[in-house]
Amino acid sequence: MPSDDQDPLQSLIAEILEAENRGESVDRDAMVGEHPDLADSLRDFFAQHDRMKAAADQEDPTLPPNGSGIDAPTIPREPANEEKATMPPRGDGDAPTMPPTNPPSAEGASVGDQVRYFGDYELVEEIARGGMGVVFKARQINLNRIVALKMILAGQFAGEEDVQRFYTEAEAAAQLDHPGIVPIFEIGEHAGQHYFSMGYIEGESLAHKVADGPLPPREAAVLVKKICDAMAYAHERGVVHRDLKPANILIDSNGQPKVTDFGLAKKTETDSGLTGTGQILGTPAYMPPEQASGKTEGVGPLADVYSLGEILYCLLTGRPPFQAANPMDTLLQVLDKEPISPRQLNPSVPVDLETISLKCLAKDPIRRYSTAHNL
Numbered sequence: 001m002p003s004d005d006q007d008p009l010q011s012l013i014a015e016i017l018e019a020e021n022r023g024e025s026v027d028r029d030a031m032v033g034e035h036p037d038l039a040d041s042l043r044d045f046f047a048q049h050d051r052m053k054a055a056a057d058q059e060d061p062t063l064p065p066n067g068s069g070i071d072a073p074t075i076p077r078e079p080a081n082e083e084k085a086t087m088p089p090r091g092d093g094d095a096p097t098m099p100p101t102n103p104p105s106a107e108g109a110s111v112g113d114q115v116r117y118f119g120d121y122e123l124v125e126e127i128a129r130g131g132m133g134v135v136f137k138a139r140q141i142n143l144n145r146i147v148a149l150k151m152i153l154a155g156q157f158a159g160e161e162d163v164q165r166f167y168t169e170a171e172a173a174a175q176l177d178h179p180g181i182v183p184i185f186e187i188g189e190h191a192g193q194h195y196f197s198m199g200y201i202e203g204e205s206l207a208h209k210v211a212d213g214p215l216p217p218r219e220a221a222v223l224v225k226k227i228c229d230a231m232a233y234a235h236e237r238g239v240v241h242r243d244l245k246p247a248n249i250l251i252d253s254n255g256q257p258k259v260t261d262f263g264l265a266k267k268t269e270t271d272s273g274l275t276g277t278g279q280i281l282g283t284p285a286y287m288p289p290e291q292a293s294g295k296t297e298g299v300g301p302l303a304d305v306y307s308l309g310e311i312l313y314c315l316l317t318g319r320p321p322f323q324a325a326n327p328m329d330t331l332l333q334v335l336d337k338e339p340i341s342p343r344q345l346n347p348s349v350p351v352d353l354e355t356i357s358l359k360c361l362a363k364d365p366i367r368r369y370s371t372a373h374n375l
Helices: 008-021 028-034 036-057 160-174 206-210 217-236 301-317 327-336 351-360
Strands: 116-118 121-129 133-140 145-152 184-190 193-199 249-251 257-259
Touching: 008 036, 008 327, 028 036, 121 145, 160 184, 160 193, 206 249, 206 301, 217 249, 217 257, 217 301, 217 351, 301 351
Parallel strands: none
Antiparallel strands: 116 121, 121 133, 133 145, 145 193, 184 193, 249 257
Protein backbone atom coordinates (compact mmCIF):
# COMPACT_ATOMS: atom_id res chain seq x y z
CA MET A 1 0.00 0.00 0.00
CA PRO A 2 1.22 3.55 -0.65
CA SER A 3 2.66 5.30 2.37
CA ASP A 4 0.76 8.11 4.09
CA ASP A 5 3.13 10.79 2.77
CA GLN A 6 2.97 9.60 -0.83
CA ASP A 7 1.50 12.16 -3.26
CA PRO A 8 -1.23 11.29 -5.80
CA LEU A 9 1.15 11.08 -8.77
CA GLN A 10 3.54 8.68 -6.99
CA SER A 11 0.59 6.55 -5.87
CA LEU A 12 -0.77 6.39 -9.42
CA ILE A 13 2.62 5.50 -10.88
CA ALA A 14 2.99 2.74 -8.29
CA GLU A 15 -0.36 1.31 -9.44
CA ILE A 16 0.82 1.44 -13.08
CA LEU A 17 4.04 -0.41 -12.28
CA GLU A 18 2.21 -3.01 -10.20
CA ALA A 19 -0.21 -3.64 -13.08
CA GLU A 20 2.68 -4.11 -15.50
CA ASN A 21 4.36 -6.52 -13.10
CA ARG A 22 1.16 -8.59 -13.11
CA GLY A 23 1.36 -8.68 -16.91
CA GLU A 24 -1.64 -6.41 -17.38
CA SER A 25 -1.70 -3.86 -20.18
CA VAL A 26 -2.08 -0.20 -19.23
CA ASP A 27 -4.22 2.05 -21.42
CA ARG A 28 -2.09 5.16 -21.22
CA ASP A 29 -4.51 7.44 -23.06
CA ALA A 30 -7.34 6.39 -20.79
CA MET A 31 -5.16 6.88 -17.72
CA VAL A 32 -4.26 10.40 -18.83
CA GLY A 33 -7.91 11.16 -19.59
CA GLU A 34 -9.04 9.99 -16.16
CA HIS A 35 -6.52 12.23 -14.41
CA PRO A 36 -6.46 15.55 -16.31
CA ASP A 37 -4.75 17.34 -13.41
CA LEU A 38 -1.83 14.90 -13.71
CA ALA A 39 -1.87 14.57 -17.51
CA ASP A 40 1.43 16.32 -18.23
CA SER A 41 3.25 14.54 -15.42
CA LEU A 42 1.89 11.16 -16.55
CA ARG A 43 3.03 11.73 -20.13
CA ASP A 44 6.48 12.67 -18.84
CA PHE A 45 6.59 9.54 -16.69
CA PHE A 46 5.58 7.28 -19.58
CA ALA A 47 8.34 8.81 -21.71
CA GLN A 48 10.90 8.25 -18.95
CA HIS A 49 9.54 4.76 -18.32
CA ASP A 50 10.05 3.83 -21.98
CA ARG A 51 13.59 5.23 -22.00
CA MET A 52 14.51 3.28 -18.90
CA LYS A 53 13.13 0.03 -20.31
CA ALA A 54 15.02 0.62 -23.54
CA ALA A 55 18.22 1.27 -21.61
CA ALA A 56 17.73 -1.94 -19.62
CA ASP A 57 17.20 -3.90 -22.84
CA GLN A 58 20.46 -2.56 -24.23
CA GLU A 59 22.59 -3.61 -21.25
CA ASP A 60 25.65 -5.63 -22.27
CA PRO A 61 24.72 -9.31 -21.75
CA THR A 62 28.40 -10.23 -21.55
CA LEU A 63 28.83 -8.34 -18.29
CA PRO A 64 28.61 -10.45 -15.14
CA PRO A 65 25.48 -9.93 -13.01
CA ASN A 66 25.91 -7.75 -9.96
CA GLY A 67 24.14 -9.60 -7.22
CA SER A 68 24.88 -7.01 -4.55
CA GLY A 69 22.70 -4.36 -6.18
CA ILE A 70 25.64 -1.97 -5.99
CA ASP A 71 26.50 -0.25 -9.22
CA ALA A 72 29.79 -1.06 -10.85
CA PRO A 73 32.75 1.15 -9.99
CA THR A 74 33.75 3.78 -12.49
CA ILE A 75 37.41 4.03 -11.55
CA PRO A 76 40.55 2.45 -12.96
CA ARG A 77 40.82 -1.31 -12.76
CA GLU A 78 43.60 -3.56 -13.95
CA PRO A 79 43.13 -3.81 -17.73
CA ALA A 80 43.32 -7.16 -19.45
CA ASN A 81 46.04 -5.78 -21.68
CA GLU A 82 47.95 -2.80 -20.32
CA GLU A 83 49.31 -1.97 -23.76
CA LYS A 84 45.94 -1.44 -25.39
CA ALA A 85 44.13 1.88 -25.31
CA THR A 86 40.61 1.68 -26.70
CA MET A 87 38.71 4.50 -28.33
CA PRO A 88 35.04 5.45 -28.69
CA PRO A 89 33.32 4.29 -31.90
CA ARG A 90 33.87 6.50 -34.91
CA GLY A 91 32.33 6.49 -38.30
CA ASP A 92 35.08 7.48 -40.71
CA GLY A 93 38.80 7.59 -41.23
CA ASP A 94 39.17 11.23 -40.14
CA ALA A 95 39.66 10.19 -36.54
CA PRO A 96 40.70 12.94 -34.12
CA THR A 97 42.40 10.39 -31.88
CA MET A 98 45.11 9.21 -34.21
CA PRO A 99 48.65 10.37 -33.43
CA PRO A 100 49.80 13.50 -35.23
CA THR A 101 52.62 13.18 -37.74
CA ASN A 102 55.17 14.36 -35.18
CA PRO A 103 53.54 14.05 -31.75
CA PRO A 104 55.56 15.95 -29.14
CA SER A 105 55.73 12.96 -26.82
CA ALA A 106 55.98 10.12 -29.31
CA GLU A 107 59.61 9.45 -28.48
CA GLY A 108 58.82 8.84 -24.84
CA ALA A 109 55.67 6.78 -25.34
CA SER A 110 55.64 4.02 -22.77
CA VAL A 111 52.83 1.79 -23.97
CA GLY A 112 54.12 0.81 -27.37
CA ASP A 113 52.47 1.13 -30.75
CA GLN A 114 48.91 1.16 -29.36
CA VAL A 115 49.22 4.67 -27.88
CA ARG A 116 46.77 7.22 -29.32
CA TYR A 117 47.07 10.99 -29.20
CA PHE A 118 44.17 13.38 -28.79
CA GLY A 119 45.29 16.97 -29.12
CA ASP A 120 47.53 17.73 -26.16
CA TYR A 121 46.71 14.39 -24.51
CA GLU A 122 48.41 11.01 -24.70
CA LEU A 123 45.79 8.35 -23.99
CA VAL A 124 46.98 5.57 -21.72
CA GLU A 125 43.93 3.35 -21.15
CA GLU A 126 40.16 3.40 -20.98
CA ILE A 127 39.03 3.47 -17.37
CA ALA A 128 35.25 3.92 -17.53
CA ARG A 129 32.37 3.86 -19.97
CA GLY A 130 28.76 4.86 -19.42
CA GLY A 131 25.64 5.54 -21.41
CA MET A 132 26.91 8.86 -22.73
CA GLY A 133 30.65 9.14 -22.27
CA VAL A 134 33.92 7.27 -22.15
CA VAL A 135 36.77 8.17 -19.79
CA PHE A 136 40.48 7.61 -20.38
CA LYS A 137 43.49 7.85 -18.17
CA ALA A 138 45.66 10.28 -20.10
CA ARG A 139 48.82 12.37 -19.87
CA GLN A 140 48.48 16.05 -20.65
CA ILE A 141 51.63 16.55 -22.66
CA ASN A 142 52.31 20.26 -22.19
CA LEU A 143 51.93 20.09 -18.40
CA ASN A 144 53.21 16.52 -18.07
CA ARG A 145 50.44 15.49 -15.68
CA ILE A 146 48.09 12.53 -15.49
CA VAL A 147 44.41 13.40 -15.90
CA ALA A 148 41.09 11.70 -16.60
CA LEU A 149 39.80 12.64 -20.06
CA LYS A 150 36.09 12.28 -20.81
CA MET A 151 34.61 12.28 -24.33
CA ILE A 152 31.11 11.87 -25.74
CA LEU A 153 30.66 8.30 -26.94
CA ALA A 154 28.91 9.41 -30.12
CA GLY A 155 31.94 11.54 -31.03
CA GLN A 156 31.43 13.67 -34.13
CA PHE A 157 27.93 12.23 -34.52
CA ALA A 158 26.65 13.48 -31.15
CA GLY A 159 23.38 15.37 -31.34
CA GLU A 160 23.00 18.95 -30.18
CA GLU A 161 21.20 17.88 -27.01
CA ASP A 162 23.92 15.34 -26.16
CA VAL A 163 26.57 18.00 -26.57
CA GLN A 164 24.66 20.47 -24.40
CA ARG A 165 24.21 17.86 -21.67
CA PHE A 166 27.90 17.04 -21.84
CA TYR A 167 28.84 20.68 -21.38
CA THR A 168 26.27 21.06 -18.60
CA GLU A 169 28.13 18.34 -16.68
CA ALA A 170 31.52 19.92 -17.28
CA GLU A 171 30.39 23.45 -16.46
CA ALA A 172 28.51 22.40 -13.33
CA ALA A 173 31.58 20.67 -11.90
CA ALA A 174 34.01 23.33 -13.17
CA GLN A 175 32.50 26.01 -10.95
CA LEU A 176 33.08 23.88 -7.85
CA ASP A 177 36.43 24.17 -6.10
CA HIS A 178 36.30 21.82 -3.10
CA PRO A 179 38.67 19.08 -1.90
CA GLY A 180 35.73 16.64 -1.87
CA ILE A 181 34.85 17.16 -5.55
CA VAL A 182 36.92 15.93 -8.51
CA PRO A 183 38.24 19.11 -10.22
CA ILE A 184 37.67 20.01 -13.87
CA PHE A 185 40.79 21.26 -15.67
CA GLU A 186 39.82 21.95 -19.26
CA ILE A 187 36.69 21.91 -21.44
CA GLY A 188 36.98 21.92 -25.21
CA GLU A 189 36.61 20.41 -28.64
CA HIS A 190 39.27 18.78 -30.82
CA ALA A 191 38.60 17.80 -34.44
CA GLY A 192 34.85 17.68 -33.78
CA GLN A 193 35.19 15.59 -30.60
CA HIS A 194 33.93 17.26 -27.41
CA TYR A 195 35.89 16.55 -24.24
CA PHE A 196 36.84 17.73 -20.79
CA SER A 197 39.73 16.79 -18.56
CA MET A 198 39.52 16.34 -14.80
CA GLY A 199 41.55 15.17 -11.86
CA TYR A 200 42.68 11.55 -12.03
CA ILE A 201 41.99 9.73 -8.76
CA GLU A 202 44.30 6.82 -8.06
CA GLY A 203 42.11 4.60 -5.94
CA GLU A 204 38.75 2.86 -5.93
CA SER A 205 35.10 3.83 -5.94
CA LEU A 206 32.92 3.59 -2.88
CA ALA A 207 30.93 0.91 -4.74
CA HIS A 208 34.06 -1.20 -5.04
CA LYS A 209 34.94 -0.56 -1.40
CA VAL A 210 31.58 -1.78 -0.10
CA ALA A 211 31.22 -4.67 -2.56
CA ASP A 212 32.64 -7.12 -0.01
CA GLY A 213 30.23 -6.10 2.73
CA PRO A 214 29.31 -3.32 5.16
CA LEU A 215 31.91 -0.88 6.45
CA PRO A 216 32.48 -0.34 10.17
CA PRO A 217 29.79 2.14 11.28
CA ARG A 218 32.20 4.87 12.34
CA GLU A 219 34.10 4.66 9.04
CA ALA A 220 30.81 4.85 7.14
CA ALA A 221 29.72 7.89 9.13
CA VAL A 222 33.03 9.70 8.59
CA LEU A 223 32.94 9.09 4.83
CA VAL A 224 29.33 10.24 4.46
CA LYS A 225 29.98 13.34 6.57
CA LYS A 226 32.76 14.36 4.16
CA ILE A 227 30.52 13.71 1.15
CA CYS A 228 27.83 15.83 2.81
CA ASP A 229 30.35 18.65 3.26
CA ALA A 230 31.13 18.54 -0.46
CA MET A 231 27.47 18.51 -1.48
CA ALA A 232 26.56 21.30 0.94
CA TYR A 233 29.23 23.37 -0.81
CA ALA A 234 27.77 22.47 -4.23
CA HIS A 235 24.22 23.29 -3.13
CA GLU A 236 25.30 26.68 -1.81
CA ARG A 237 26.55 27.40 -5.34
CA GLY A 238 23.35 26.32 -7.00
CA VAL A 239 24.43 22.87 -8.22
CA VAL A 240 22.35 19.75 -7.49
CA HIS A 241 24.01 16.44 -8.42
CA ARG A 242 20.90 14.22 -8.89
CA ASP A 243 22.87 11.01 -9.38
CA LEU A 244 24.73 10.48 -6.11
CA LYS A 245 25.60 6.82 -5.56
CA PRO A 246 28.62 4.79 -4.39
CA ALA A 247 29.92 4.41 -7.96
CA ASN A 248 30.15 8.21 -8.27
CA ILE A 249 32.23 8.59 -5.12
CA LEU A 250 35.95 7.93 -5.61
CA ILE A 251 38.28 7.19 -2.70
CA ASP A 252 41.77 8.61 -3.19
CA SER A 253 45.05 7.16 -1.96
CA ASN A 254 44.60 9.01 1.35
CA GLY A 255 41.18 7.50 1.94
CA GLN A 256 39.37 10.76 1.19
CA PRO A 257 36.07 10.63 -0.77
CA LYS A 258 35.64 12.76 -3.90
CA VAL A 259 32.35 13.29 -5.72
CA THR A 260 32.42 12.90 -9.50
CA ASP A 261 30.11 12.43 -12.52
CA PHE A 262 27.86 15.49 -12.57
CA GLY A 263 26.20 14.20 -15.75
CA LEU A 264 22.69 14.75 -14.36
CA ALA A 265 23.56 17.92 -12.48
CA LYS A 266 21.08 20.79 -12.38
CA LYS A 267 21.97 24.43 -11.93
CA THR A 268 19.09 25.58 -9.78
CA GLU A 269 19.25 29.20 -10.94
CA THR A 270 19.89 28.71 -14.67
CA ASP A 271 18.53 25.29 -15.63
CA SER A 272 18.66 25.07 -19.42
CA GLY A 273 15.50 23.01 -19.87
CA LEU A 274 17.53 19.94 -20.81
CA THR A 275 16.82 18.63 -17.35
CA GLY A 276 13.11 19.32 -17.38
CA THR A 277 10.29 17.13 -16.16
CA GLY A 278 10.58 13.50 -17.18
CA GLN A 279 13.95 13.81 -18.89
CA ILE A 280 16.32 12.60 -16.19
CA LEU A 281 16.68 8.92 -15.39
CA GLY A 282 19.37 8.56 -12.76
CA THR A 283 19.98 5.24 -11.01
CA PRO A 284 16.81 3.54 -9.67
CA ALA A 285 18.38 2.14 -6.49
CA TYR A 286 19.58 5.62 -5.45
CA MET A 287 16.77 7.74 -6.89
CA PRO A 288 14.38 9.69 -4.65
CA PRO A 289 10.64 9.15 -5.19
CA GLU A 290 10.11 12.61 -6.69
CA GLN A 291 12.74 11.86 -9.33
CA ALA A 292 11.44 8.32 -9.94
CA SER A 293 7.98 9.70 -10.68
CA GLY A 294 9.35 12.07 -13.31
CA LYS A 295 8.63 15.26 -11.35
CA THR A 296 12.10 16.62 -12.00
CA GLU A 297 10.99 20.25 -11.73
CA GLY A 298 10.86 19.59 -7.99
CA VAL A 299 14.16 17.70 -7.78
CA GLY A 300 16.45 19.97 -5.78
CA PRO A 301 18.94 19.72 -2.91
CA LEU A 302 16.59 17.49 -0.89
CA ALA A 303 16.89 14.87 -3.62
CA ASP A 304 20.63 14.77 -2.96
CA VAL A 305 19.92 14.50 0.79
CA TYR A 306 17.83 11.41 0.01
CA SER A 307 20.66 9.89 -2.04
CA LEU A 308 23.19 10.68 0.69
CA GLY A 309 20.98 8.72 3.08
CA GLU A 310 20.91 5.83 0.63
CA ILE A 311 24.70 5.88 0.44
CA LEU A 312 24.90 5.78 4.25
CA TYR A 313 22.39 2.92 4.32
CA CYS A 314 24.45 0.99 1.75
CA LEU A 315 27.71 1.47 3.65
CA LEU A 316 26.05 0.27 6.87
CA THR A 317 24.28 -2.77 5.38
CA GLY A 318 26.26 -3.67 2.25
CA ARG A 319 23.24 -3.09 -0.03
CA PRO A 320 21.02 -0.21 -1.15
CA PRO A 321 17.67 0.21 0.63
CA PHE A 322 15.78 -0.77 -2.51
CA GLN A 323 16.87 -3.40 -5.00
CA ALA A 324 14.96 -5.78 -7.24
CA ALA A 325 15.47 -8.01 -10.25
CA ASN A 326 14.99 -5.17 -12.74
CA PRO A 327 14.93 -1.36 -12.78
CA MET A 328 11.14 -1.13 -12.97
CA ASP A 329 10.63 -3.27 -9.87
CA THR A 330 13.25 -1.20 -8.07
CA LEU A 331 11.40 1.99 -9.01
CA LEU A 332 8.20 0.47 -7.68
CA GLN A 333 9.89 -0.16 -4.34
CA VAL A 334 11.23 3.40 -4.27
CA LEU A 335 7.73 4.75 -4.82
CA ASP A 336 5.69 2.31 -2.78
CA LYS A 337 7.74 0.59 -0.06
CA GLU A 338 9.53 1.53 3.13
CA PRO A 339 13.15 0.39 3.52
CA ILE A 340 14.08 -2.47 5.80
CA SER A 341 15.55 -1.26 9.06
CA PRO A 342 19.38 -1.21 8.73
CA ARG A 343 19.70 -2.94 12.12
CA GLN A 344 17.68 -5.88 10.79
CA LEU A 345 20.33 -6.35 8.13
CA ASN A 346 23.31 -5.50 10.34
CA PRO A 347 22.71 -5.58 14.12
CA SER A 348 26.00 -3.78 14.75
CA VAL A 349 24.61 -0.54 13.27
CA PRO A 350 24.16 2.05 16.05
CA VAL A 351 20.58 3.23 16.60
CA ASP A 352 21.55 6.83 15.87
CA LEU A 353 22.98 6.00 12.43
CA GLU A 354 19.90 3.95 11.61
CA THR A 355 17.71 6.91 12.56
CA ILE A 356 19.78 9.31 10.46
CA SER A 357 19.70 7.14 7.35
CA LEU A 358 15.94 6.50 7.59
CA LYS A 359 15.18 10.20 8.10
CA CYS A 360 16.97 10.90 4.80
CA LEU A 361 14.85 8.25 3.10
CA ALA A 362 11.49 9.82 3.93
CA LYS A 363 9.34 9.79 0.81
CA ASP A 364 8.08 13.30 1.58
CA PRO A 365 11.08 15.64 1.10
CA ILE A 366 9.86 17.89 3.92
CA ARG A 367 10.51 15.07 6.41
CA ARG A 368 14.19 14.75 5.44
CA TYR A 369 17.06 16.83 6.77
CA SER A 370 16.55 20.32 5.40
CA THR A 371 20.09 20.60 3.98
CA ALA A 372 23.15 18.48 3.34
CA HIS A 373 24.89 20.63 5.94
CA ASN A 374 22.31 19.65 8.58
CA LEU A 375 22.69 15.99 7.60
